[in-house]
Every structure is written in C-alpha cells, then in structure tokens.
Amino acid sequence: MELQTLTYIVVGITFVLYLGIAFWARAGSTKEFYVAGGGIHPVLNGMATGADWMSAASFIGMAGLIAFYGYGGSVFLMGWTGGYVLLALLLAPYLRKFGKFTVPEFIGDRFYSKTARIVAVICLIVASVTYVIGQMKGIGVAFSRFLQVPYEIGLLVGMTIVFFYSVMGGMKGITYTQIAQYVVLIFAYTIPAVFISLNLTGNPIPQLGLGSTLIGSETFLLDRLDQIVTELGWAEYSTQTRLSTTNMIAYTLSLMIGTAGLPHVIIRFFTVPKVKDARTSAGWALVFIAILYTTAPAVAAMARLNLINTMQPVGQENLAYEERPDWFKNWETTGLLKFEDKNGDGRIQYEADKTKNELVKVDRDIMVLANPEIAKLPNWVIALVAAGGLAAALSTAAGLLLAIASAISHDLLKGVLRPDITEKQELRASRIAMAGAIVFAGYLGFNPPDFAAGTVALAFGLAASSIFPALMMGIFSKKMNREGAIAGMIAGLSVTLFYVFQHKGIMFIASTSFLGDLPNNWFLGIEPNAFGAVGASVNFAVALVVYRMYGEAPKEVQDMVEHIRIPAGASQASDH
Amino acid sequence: MSKNNAYWSANVSLMIKLLVVWFAVSFGCGILLVDVLNNIQIGGYKLGFWFAQQGAIYTFVVLIFIYAKKMAALDIEYGVDE
Numbered sequence: 001m002e003l004q005t006l007t008y009i010v011v012g013i014t015f016v017l018y019l020g021i022a023f024w025a026r027a028g029s030t031k032e033f034y035v036a037g038g039g040i041h042p043v044l045n046g047m048a049t050g051a052d053w054m055s056a057a058s059f060i061g062m063a064g065l066i067a068f069y070g071y072g073g074s075v076f077l078m079g080w081t082g083g084y085v086l087l088a089l090l091l092a093p094y095l096r097k098f099g100k101f102t103v104p105e106f107i108g109d110r111f112y113s114k115t116a117r118i119v120a121v122i123c124l125i126v127a128s129v130t131y132v133i134g135q136m137k138g139i140g141v142a143f144s145r146f147l148q149v150p151y152e153i154g155l156l157v158g159m160t161i162v163f164f165y166s167v168m169g170g171m172k173g174i175t176y177t178q179i180a181q182y183v184v185l186i187f188a189y190t191i192p193a194v195f196i197s198l199n200l201t202g203n204p205i206p207q208l209g210l211g212s213t214l215i216g217s218e219t220f221l222l223d224r225l226d227q228i229v230t231e232l233g234w235a236e237y238s239t240q241t242r243l244s245t246t247n248m249i250a251y252t253l254s255l256m257i258g259t260a261g262l263p264h265v266i267i268r269f270f271t272v273p274k275v276k277d278a279r280t281s282a283g284w285a286l287v288f289i290a291i292l293y294t295t296a297p298a299v300a301a302m303a304r305l306n307l308i309n310t311m312q313p314v315g316q317e318n319l320a321y322e323e324r325p326d327w328f329k330n331w332e333t334t335g336l337l338k339f340e341d342k343n344g345d346g347r348i349q350y351e352a353d354k355t356k357n358e359l360v361k362v363d364r365d366i367m368v369l370a371n372p373e374i375a376k377l378p379n380w381v382i383a384l385v386a387a388g389g390l391a392a393a394l395s396t397a398a399g400l401l402l403a404i405a406s407a408i409s410h411d412l413l414k415g416v417l418r419p420d421i422t423e424k425q426e427l428r429a430s431r432i433a434m435a436g437a438i439v440f441a442g443y444l445g446f447n448p449p450d451f452a453a454g455t456v457a458l459a460f461g462l463a464a465s466s467i468f469p470a471l472m473m474g475i476f477s478k479k480m481n482r483e484g485a486i487a488g489m490i491a492g493l494s495v496t497l498f499y500v501f502q503h504k505g506i507m508f509i510a511s512t513s514f515l516g517d518l519p520n521n522w523f524l525g526i527e528p529n530a531f532g533a534v535g536a537s538v539n540f541a542v543a544l545v546v547y548r549m550y551g552e553a554p555k556e557v558q559d560m561v562e563h564i565r566i567p568a569g570a571s572q573a574s575d576h
Numbered sequence: 577m578s579k580n581n582a583y584w585s586a587n588v589s590l591m592i593k594l595l596v597v598w599f600a601v602s603f604g605c606g607i608l609l610v611d612v613l614n615n616i617q618i619g620g621y622k623l624g625f626w627f628a629q630q631g632a633i634y635t636f637v638v639l640i641f642i643y644a645k646k647m648a649a650l651d652i653e654y655g656v657d658e
Contacts, residue, residue, distance in 0.1 A: 220620030
C-alpha cells in the first residue's frame with residue numbers, strides 16, 4: 001500500500017482510539033478533572049507519566065541531536081532521566097502526603113502566603129507556556145508533514161484535537177489517553193530500532209547492538225563509526241564533548257532539576273492512592289521512559305552510520321545525486337535537507353570541511369523520522385513512526401495545558417481572587433483557561449519566533465530555577481519562611497530569564513539580544529540552555545540570605561512540615 | 577514525636593547514600609571520570625561512554641526501586657505506614 005494512505009490509516013486509528021478513551025473516561029467532578037480521582041494504579045500512572053513526559057523533543061528531536069553531538073549528547077540522556085531520582089526521593093512522597101491538587105497550592109500553604117502562591121502560579125505559567133509552544137510547533141510540523149497540508153492547517157487540526165480531549169476529559173481522561181499514547185509511541189520508537197539493529201549487527205536488542213560488531217566483520221559498530229567520522233573530518237563520535245566539562249555538568253544538572261520542577265510531571269504524583277505508591281510510581285515512570293532513553297543512543301549512532309554509508313558507500317563512488325533515494329527527495333521539498341554540487345561532479349560529497357561538504361543542510365530534527373526510510377524499512381513502520389511522534393507531542397501538550405488550567409482556575413481564581421465560586425464554576429473556569437491556553441500557545445505556534453530545541457531546554461531552566469528550590473526548601477527546611485521562599489523564586493526566575501534574553505534576545509527575538517549569542521560572553525562558558533542550574537543556585541542562596549533577615553516560619557507551619565514527612569494519616573487527594 | 581524524628585533521620589541518611597550513587601554514576605563516571613574509564617572496553621562500548629549513555633539510566637531505575645523498597649520497610653519499622 002502506498003505510504004501516504006498507510007499513514008492516514010495508522011494515524012487515524014490511533015486518534016479514534018484516543019478520542020474514544022477521552023469520551024469514555026470523561027471527568028465528572030472537579031476532583032476527577034484535576035487528579036483522576038486518586039485511583040490510578042502505580043504502573044499505569046507510571047506509563048501515563050512516561051507519555052506525559054516524553055514530548056516531541058524526546059521522540060523526534062533527541063536522537064537526532066545525539067547523532068551529531070555523539071558523546072556530548074549524553075547530557076540529554078542523563079539529564080532527562082536523572083531528574084526522576086530527585087523527584088522520587090525529594091518531592092513525590094511528600095507532595096502526595098500533602099494531599100492537595102496543585103504545586104502553587106503547596107507553595108502557598110507551606111509558605112503561609114497568598115503572594116507565594118501567586119508567584120508560584122507565575123513561575124508555573126512561564127515555564128509551562130514556554131514548553132507548550134514548542135509542542136504546538138511540533139504538532140504542526142508533524143501534521144503538515146504526514147497529512148501533506150500547509151503548516152498552518154496542520155497546527156489547526158492539532159489544536160482542535162488537543163482541545164477536545166483535554167478540555168473534555170480532564171485529568172482522568174488525559175491519564176487513560178496517555179496510557180494508550182505511551183503504548184503507541186514506545187512501539188513506534190523501538191520497532192524501527194530493532195529492525196535497524198538487526199540489519200547492522202544481527203542483534204535485535206538495540207541497547208546491545210550498539211555495543212556489538214557489525215555483520216560480517218570483526219569491527220565494533222562504535223569503532224567503525226568513530227573511524228569514518230574522523231576520516232571525514234568530524235570529531236570522534238564516542239568522545240566529542242559538548243563545549244566543556246563545566247558546561248556538560250551544568251546542562252545535565254539543569255535538565256535534572258528542571259524535570260523535578262516541572263508542574264505537569266509533579267502533578268502526576270497527586271493521582272496515586274498512597275504515599276508508598278508515589279515512590280513506586282516514579283520508579284515505574286522511569287522504567288517506561290528508560291525503554292526509550294536507552295534505545296535513543298542506538299538509534300542515534302546507527303542513523304549517523306546509515307546516513308554516511310548511504311552518501312558514501314565503502315569502496316564505491318559517492319552516491320550520484322540523480323540516483324538519490326525517495327526519502328532524500330521528500331525531505332528536500334521540506335527544505336530541511338539541502339544539496340549543493342560544489343565540485344560539479346554530480347555526486348554527493350558529505351564531510352566536515354565546509355568548503356567541500358555538499359550536504360549543506362541536514363536538519364537534526366529529521367533524523368528520527370527519516371531513519372526508517374534511510375534504513376529501507378517497510379512502509380507500515382514509517383507510518384507507525386508518524387503516529388508515535390504525534391502521540392508524544394499531543395500527550396505532553398495535554399498534560400501541560402491541564403497544569404496551566406488548574407493554576408489559573410484553582411490557584412488564582414478559587415484560591416485568591418474569588419474563593420466563593422462553586423465547584424461547577426471552577427470546573428468551567430478551568431475549561432475556559434485551557435481553551436485560552438490552547439489558543440494562545442497555538443497563536444505563538446503560528447508565528448514561531450525561531451523556537452525549537454532552545455525553547456524546551458529553556459522551559460526546564462525556568463522550572464529548575466524557580467519551582468524546584470522552593471519545593472525542596474519547603475520540605476527539607478522546616479524553618480524556611482515566606483520571605484526567603486518568595487525572594488528566592490523571584491531571583492531564580494529573573495536571573496535565568498535575564499541570562500537567556502541577553503544572549504538569545506528578549507522573547508527570543510534575536511535582534512534584541514544585547515550581549516550576543518557568543519560563547520566568549522557566556523558566564524563560565526555555560527550556554528543559555530544550561531543556565532537553569534545556576535539560576536537554581538541563585539534561588540537557594542537568596543532564600544537563605546533573606547531567611548536570616550526575618551524570623552523562622554510559624555509553629556503551625558513547622559508542624560505541618562513534620563506531618564507531611566511521615567506517610568501515616570494521608571487522606572485521599574482532596575479539596576480542602 | 578521522637579519516633580518520627582528517628583524515622584526522618586533514617587529516611588534522610590538513606591536518601592543521602594542513594595544520592596551519592598546517583599551523582600557518582602552520572603556526573604562522576606559519565607562526565608568527570610569519562611576519559612579514564614574510556615580506557616576500559618566492554619564489548620564495543622568504551623566504559624565512560626557506556627555510563628553516560630546507558631549505565632547511568634539503568635542505575636537511576638534501580639535506585640528508585642531500592643528507595644521505595646527500603647522506605648516501605650522503614651514505614652513499618654517506625655509504625656508510620658498507612
């Protein structure tokens with residue numbers, strides 16, 4: 001069957017499935033809307049968290065980045081998984097014990113201050129909206145690519161679908177839909193990897209294939225890759241670093257604490273029945289995430305190898321441009337892959353030397369999507385990858401939108417501005433907020449100010465520098481007072497935003513950057529994407545200094561902290 | 577209240593031990609010591625590279641389950657389980 005038709009069918013079936021589940025599990029009450037009624041099994045909750053967590057950046061973007069960064073790409077692998085250890089050990093059980101709905105609610109109660117709650121709402125919205133714009137763009141690109149419609153129409157279709165199942169379903173609907181989305185995306189990611197690993201090394205497990213010898217040869221895959229990339233003038237794959245050791249540490253740390261500070265992930269641990277389950281739930285989430293994350297380095301290395309081998313087969317002449325495969329032509333039309341015959345021989349030279357390299361553009365984001373085609377896998381596998389990429393983007397967008405909606409309706413409206421509204425009104429406000437957030441993020445998605453990977457890393461940096469330290473101090477330092485926490489959050493968020501804006505431009509408009517995106521202007525050589533780690537340190541430091549200027553937290557707050565530290569006496573996740 | 581305090585310090589000390597491992601496999605073996613470990617080869621993997629792209633992730637998963645298991649035991653030992 002033709003690829004286009006197959007893609008329609010596979011994507012269509014998965015969508016009917018998601019909408020069906022959302023309808024079947026639609027929320028009946030405010031509680032179900034926010035926390036799925038607290039009755040989700042830890043394994044299923046882990047799976048849903050996995051889908052929530054793995055966005056277009058993980059599915060489509062990451063392996064492509066690693067393919068070109070080599071060892072340097074490890075910052076994403078360690079950073080986006082190591083955060084779960086922090087979540088499970090430092091936050092999840094205590095937030096579950098606290099037993100309320102949202103992150104700002106915890107911060108507001110713990111720091112006995114409406115101001116703290118509002119500051120937390122602002123931090124949450126800044127981080128989540130930044131993240132959701134990236135997802136909207138991913139959804140738009142994926143739809144336009146696979147349905148072959150213009151980008152704007154692709155984005156509209158995506159917005160409509162996100163709107164339906166997140167607004168209708170709430171947390172309960174989203175949770176069940178995300179379980180289905182996890183299954184789709186993990187098959188879509190691993191099946192091509194198994195085929196490719198089998199073709200190259202004879203080992204069906206990609207994690208082992210990456211450490212195996214190539215078929216019909218005594219040479220290890222990674223050694224072969226190191227050899228050919230260095231022969232062509234690039235840095236050695238298995239040892240190339242990302243800028244510097246300091247930068248790699250900051251980048252990894254920033255992504256780790258960002259993971260533990262992103263509200264849509266934290267909110268997940270409010271939905272398990274018991275404190276004990278919050279711990280295991282984080283473990284299961286990481287199991288399901290690790291399946292993709294340990295496959296990704298294999299996908300990356302194999303894609304790089306296949307790409308080079310296609311362009312310049314060993315012992316043969318380079319690929320003639322006239323004989324280029326279909327996938328090459330398809331991606332050329334998107335403008336993400338470009339060829340320029342510099343020496344006029346009609347063949348493709350692909351190497352590091354910019355004056356000779358004729359593959360003048362290979363967008364990193366096309367690698368995962370093009371990978372099965374480069375490896376000549378059957379059409380149904382390619383169609384499955386399309387469905388997987390969409391599942392990843394949609395599930396994350398839905399989770400983020402819910403976090404934004406609950407911050408606005410539950411924390412801002414019910415918590416501060418209009419405490420007297422009924423449950424029904426709150427639910428309606430939350431749906432309106434969600435619709436508003438979709439339209440706002442979609443609008444920015446129509447005019448993307450050159451976002452992509454930087455946006456996602458920035459969202460992590462913002463969460464890392466604002467929310468994580470406040471939560472941690474709230475649990476581990478009984479005496480921390482509201483003044484310290486508020487000053488810390490504001491300082492952390494501001495310093496990170498300021499650093500990013502001064503190098504990347506205000507709201508990412510490059511012409512407004514006043515220091516320029518130049519490595520020699522970077523603080524300690526740390527790139528803006530990795531600055532969340534520094535922002536978090538500033539947050540802690542400022543909080544500790546300000547804390548000393550005011551008295552310690554009141555007795556009843558300290559008692560509350562004592563209370564959340566022990567699992568006994570936890571109630572169902574409840575509303576006041 | 578002193579029993580709760582004992583429970584809390586047992587929790588914190590377990591947490592610190594596990595976080596030391598968390599740091600060692602990622603920032604330690606995966607970044608700071610990567611060049612040294614890369615001299616050791618396991619199959620086709622250089623060891624430092626393996627830690628950074630595989631080993632650290634497997635260890636993270638194990639750490640969380642160890643924590644969950646030991647904490648469940650502590651909950652019962654100190655009589656604070658649900």
